[in-house]
Amino acid sequence: MSSNTSIDFHSKGFATTLRKDKWWLYPGIVVFGLTGFLVYGFWSAWQADFYWYSAGQEGFGGYLAPFYSPLLFIKEGVAGAAPMEHSLFGPWPEWWPQWLPPSPSLLILAIPGIFRFTCYYYRKAYYRAFTGTPPACAVGALPRKRKSGYKGETGLMLFQNAHRITMYFAMIYIVVFFYDAYLSFFRGGEFGVGVGSILLLGNPILLALYTLGCHSIRHLVGGSRDCYSCSMIGNASHETGKASGWLNRRHELFAWLSLIWIMIADFYVRMVSMGYITDLNTWG
Numbered sequence: 001m002s003s004n005t006s007i008d009f010h011s012k013g014f015a016t017t018l019r020k021d022k023w024w025l026y027p028g029i030v031v032f033g034l035t036g037f038l039v040y041g042f043w044s045a046w047q048a049d050f051y052w053y054s055a056g057q058e059g060f061g062g063y064l065a066p067f068y069s070p071l072l073f074i075k076e077g078v079a080g081a082a083p084m085e086h087s088l089f090g091p092w093p094e095w096w097p098q099w100l101p102p103s104p105s106l107l108i109l110a111i112p113g114i115f116r117f118t119c120y121y122y123r124k125a126y127y128r129a130f131t132g133t134p135p136a137c138a139v140g141a142l143p144r145k146r147k148s149g150y151k152g153e154t155g156l157m158l159f160q161n162a163h164r165i166t167m168y169f170a171m172i173y174i175v176v177f178f179y180d181a182y183l184s185f186f187r188g189g190e191f192g193v194g195v196g197s198i199l200l201l202g203n204p205i206l207l208a209l210y211t212l213g214c215h216s217i218r219h220l221v222g223g224s225r226d227c228y229s230c231s232m233i234g235n236a237s238h239e240t241g242k243a244s245g246w247l248n249r250r251h252e253l254f255a256w257l258s259l260i261w262i263m264i265a266d267f268y269v270r271m272v273s274m275g276y277i278t279d280l281n282t283w284g
């Protein structure tokens with residue numbers, strides 16, 4: 001009887017449900033949060049300026065906006081640009097198309113973007129929120145043609161397998177962001193602490209907590225073994241797998257915290273660089 005009720009209910013159409021709770025709240029928050037992040041991310045990347053702040057001081061130290069890190073190339077003469085010695089490959093390349101702003105961010109956003117886009121947690125969240133397939137458990141999905149040839153993640157979404165590759169690059173970004181955090185505790189070569197330093201330190205910490213709980217990393221460090229207790233490596237693998245599993249159970253939490261934090265840190269550096277916010281710090 002109950003299974004018949006279920007079948008009847010599913011055939012009634014999008015968003016129909018017997019649920020009495022606020023099931024729409026979660027997909028609503030996901031739409032709002034991810035859209036906000038995408039809009040801010042593209043806007044910030046497109047600006048190409050005011051991504052660096054060192055209070056006009058030369059020497060070691062300064063704040064680098066996370067959306068612009070690492071700096072592969074730097075365009076000289078741009079307001080709020082980092083000094084040339086922070087560029088990995090030197091001045092801005094000639095081959096860059098004229099119709100695109102000379103933004104270091106546009107060069108490096110793709111990899112972390114793909115990593116997030118293909119994350120198992122985010123997939124669940126945006127499949128539900130943006131494609132309504134279905135929007136929540138026991139809620140009617142968006143209708144689709146019966147013979148549409150939908151192949152799920154074996155068709156168009158084969159692309160999602162890029163996750164296990166971009167995961168390695170994401171690890172590199174964590175190291176880079178920790179270096180940026182270290183840099184932010186210096187100004188003109190002098191050690192100190194500012195609000196920007198705290199924000200730029202929180203960024204790689206949260207990113208590490210998010211990334212190390214990745215399903216692919218959990219498999220890498222704790223999976224593919226027949227016997228944990230048969231060797232020292234097996235024991236170590238068991239421990240790292242347990243740690244990654246602990247983070248994995250909180251993956252959603254760290255996915256959102258790291259997403260929001262990096263946006264706030266980026267915005268903060270930009271506002272300080274533009275002079276709209278005064279950075280509280282110990283340098284005076």
Ligand code: FES
Nearest residue numbers: 119120121214215
């Ligand atoms: S599953 Fe989310 S980062 Fe890999």
